[in-house]
Amino acid sequence: MTIKKAKSKRKNLVALKNEKTPSGRPMKGRDIIVKALENEGVRVIFGYPGGTSMEIHQGLTLSKQIRMVLPRHEQGGAFAAGGYARSTGEVGVCMATSGPGATNLLTGIMDAKMDSIPLVAITGQVPSTMLGSDAFQETDIIGATFPMVKHSYLVQNIADIPQIIHEAFEIAKSGRPGPVIVDIPKNIQQQEAVPDFKVKFDCPGYKPNLQPSMMQIKKAVHAIKEAKNPVIYAGGGVVAAHASAELRTFVKKTGIPITTTVTGLGTYPSDDKLSLRMLGMHGAIYANIAMNHADLIIALGVRFDDRVTGKLSEFCKEAKFIQVDIDASEINKNIAIDIPIQGDVKQALKMMNDRVEPKKDTGPWIKKVNKWKKDFPLRYDLHKNDIVPQHLISEMRKLADKDAIVSVGVGQHQMWTAQFWDFNEPLRWLCSSGLGAMGFGLPAAMGAQVAHPKKQVINIEGDGSFLMNIQELQTLNIEKIPVKNVVLNNAHLGMVAQWEDRFYKSLRGHTYLGDANFAEIAHAFGVKSECIRKPGEIMPALKRMLKHKGPYVLDVKYPYNDKSHGHVMPMIPSNHTYLDTFIDEEHTLREYWKKKGIIKE
Amino acid sequence: MQHTISILVVNQFGVLSRISGLFSGRGFNIESLNVAETSEPGISRMTIVTRGDDKKVEQITKQLNKLVDIIKVTDLTEEHFVDRELILVKMNAEPRVREEILRIVDIFRAKVVDVSSDNYTVEITGDEGKIKGFLELLKPLGIKEVVRSGRIAISRGIKSIS
Numbered sequence: 001m002t003i004k005k006a007k008s009k010r011k012n013l014v015a016l017k018n019e020k021t022p023s024g025r026p027m028k029g030r031d032i033i034v035k036a037l038e039n040e041g042v043r044v045i046f047g048y049p050g051g052t053s054m055e056i057h058q059g060l061t062l063s064k065q066i067r068m069v070l071p072r073h074e075q076g077g078a079f080a081a082g083g084y085a086r087s088t089g090e091v092g093v094c095m096a097t098s099g100p101g102a103t104n105l106l107t108g109i110m111d112a113k114m115d116s117i118p119l120v121a122i123t124g125q126v127p128s129t130m131l132g133s134d135a136f137q138e139t140d141i142i143g144a145t146f147p148m149v150k151h152s153y154l155v156q157n158i159a160d161i162p163q164i165i166h167e168a169f170e171i172a173k174s175g176r177p178g179p180v181i182v183d184i185p186k187n188i189q190q191q192e193a194v195p196d197f198k199v200k201f202d203c204p205g206y207k208p209n210l211q212p213s214m215m216q217i218k219k220a221v222h223a224i225k226e227a228k229n230p231v232i233y234a235g236g237g238v239v240a241a242h243a244s245a246e247l248r249t250f251v252k253k254t255g256i257p258i259t260t261t262v263t264g265l266g267t268y269p270s271d272d273k274l275s276l277r278m279l280g281m282h283g284a285i286y287a288n289i290a291m292n293h294a295d296l297i298i299a300l301g302v303r304f305d306d307r308v309t310g311k312l313s314e315f316c317k318e319a320k321f322i323q324v325d326i327d328a329s330e331i332n333k334n335i336a337i338d339i340p341i342q343g344d345v346k347q348a349l350k351m352m353n354d355r356v357e358p359k360k361d362t363g364p365w366i367k368k369v370n371k372w373k374k375d376f377p378l379r380y381d382l383h384k385n386d387i388v389p390q391h392l393i394s395e396m397r398k399l400a401d402k403d404a405i406v407s408v409g410v411g412q413h414q415m416w417t418a419q420f421w422d423f424n425e426p427l428r429w430l431c432s433s434g435l436g437a438m439g440f441g442l443p444a445a446m447g448a449q450v451a452h453p454k455k456q457v458i459n460i461e462g463d464g465s466f467l468m469n470i471q472e473l474q475t476l477n478i479e480k481i482p483v484k485n486v487v488l489n490n491a492h493l494g495m496v497a498q499w500e501d502r503f504y505k506s507l508r509g510h511t512y513l514g515d516a517n518f519a520e521i522a523h524a525f526g527v528k529s530e531c532i533r534k535p536g537e538i539m540p541a542l543k544r545m546l547k548h549k550g551p552y553v554l555d556v557k558y559p560y561n562d563k564s565h566g567h568v569m570p571m572i573p574s575n576h577t578y579l580d581t582f583i584d585e586e587h588t589l590r591e592y593w594k595k596k597g598i599i600k601e
Numbered sequence: 602m603q604h605t606i607s608i609l610v611v612n613q614f615g616v617l618s619r620i621s622g623l624f625s626g627r628g629f630n631i632e633s634l635n636v637a638e639t640s641e642p643g644i645s646r647m648t649i650v651t652r653g654d655d656k657k658v659e660q661i662t663k664q665l666n667k668l669v670d671i672i673k674v675t676d677l678t679e680e681h682f683v684d685r686e687l688i689l690v691k692m693n694a695e696p697r698v699r700e701e702i703l704r705i706v707d708i709f710r711a712k713v714v715d716v717s718s719d720n721y722t723v724e725i726t727g728d729e730g731k732i733k734g735f736l737e738l739l740k741p742l743g744i745k746e747v748v749r750s751g752r753i754a755i756s757r758g759i760k761s762i763s
Contacts, residue, residue, distance in 0.1 A: 142615060146622045151669040154614055171669060205611055205672040329663035332656065 030059040036165035046077035050097025052124030055189040072471035076443035078108020083447030099137030114434025118177035127187035150178030166199040175208030212343030227296035236263030237301015243346035259287040266423040285376035288578040304334040314577040404456040407445035409465025412494035439468025463489040473525040476551035492560040522553035529553040633751035684754035693743030694721040
């Protein structure tokens, strides 16, 4: 076929798809899928083709609306869709073929489940006539994902495609967001039918209630009025509800100090004077002290995760709890709640903002909180010869754009970034928080950069985490996605090594990764790169990286050193209380306060 | 404490797996489970008997409510309800025990539904207590096999779950 012919054929197909109501004209299943996705407003899909999904790719390659980004591993695609969703608040879409393609999506799907991220995963499936025959690349992916998804669909009839795609998107983004998987057998992609795109959301079992009860709101307002030592504990639910502005008004109106979870970072400016930054295992000491001295905790879109509460029976023993959550099952799950408010946190905050009065009696409390902030700042020591990662992160925050998006992998570097990066706005922080999936940083940053081509997107990853999806460097180069990668490379699995130092007498149980030259690897992928080792190199290297137009890898080598700056501090050992916080390498808060005469026993 | 939970579900592909998976994944127990269509086509009713303290059962019902295919979850234990179970018992019916079996069947208003030269198959419906008592009396006479339907239940009075 000549090129001219091919082109005209392509034009015809586009014309067919662009018809407003393609009534009467049969379409292939794959084209119905594409059109249904376009109708949902999809602009980007991260998809890796294979035998049972190539048919859909044939349709997608002709779409004018949807950009296909080819990750170099399906897991990268799923994380990229997650990064896209985390940075936009819209549904991220990933796609894979049946069998191994689909199973490679699972970690990304579970990540979206744990952090309530709206995600639609589309998988090809063997022809429905062959289902259950152990066909080549057949996997029961619907069965495999039952515990990982908010909902799932196996398409059994071509006529159902528009309705199912619509429902999948509605369910993924409404209520408490989450992942939805749509599994489509190949023969259905290839069949033809006259589609009906007039879809209406109709799931009798799915009606998330957004409206908080006025009675409960009034109770909450009263409790806030009565409280002497209140603290706001805000999380990812505030991001999902786009309620950051309402939260800021609430803090401003009441003057109550606020701490956030790792997923809540950005909902309130970290450097504000009422901000207690992040709480929990590696959170600010003062945030944990304040929580445990509070008489009222206002929990907004949080789930009392064990990394926040530590030992449940000792957690905030003095406090009454108000909890606002869209998901009723989060209320009373780990902690008995005094004033439960089921509903949309944005609406709840609006209702409270209309009724709360400035608190005039919290002076002594704020004074106490400020004293704790002064006594226990987040800190690190500089080193003459070696780069200190916390320092590099702090310096980079100064150089980076105010609205830069930052992505992380999982481990020490993740916690250091959470501690030392200043967050101003939501949707600028990509962090696999609940699942803690290594390999998340690079592909998530890639997804966010595709959504925000003009913004600075910086991926800060450890060497172990970076290696887990390093193949996406090729995607960055080929697709011209200018993510800036900083690899904090200490040749160790730092977080596990830290636990070994603390709880296993430093016996290394396969936590030494060894050195690798990530700058050379990046070079091989066609990505500009540099390697640094000395503190003096930090600033110029960061400047060169941020100035560069394309993708970049900065390999930062520093020693893992358990005696000086190797550990993430502070740290509350799991299932312990805030008093057990290691405030430095040697001392706990309990010991320190005993010495000072602040506590007795 | 034992709870009887009545669930209305959209009869979709995989709905039973979603529910049983939720129970096993979150460490909840299923003591019995019964499922069949309601009078409305496409809608099924499940009756699940589970055990746990109030906190656990609150989580179970809340988690069930989150499943998209579930229309309604009611913990019947919170109200008055009637519950029944149907069981079939195959008895070793040698001549020396036949009279005794028939006497027990009569007392419990059960029914012999199949007879062969040395077997009786007996059907009985009732609540947990009645069935327990019936089986205890039959046990020394030689039970060969018991098949139970699992509990079904309905609320008392005018209130209905639909």
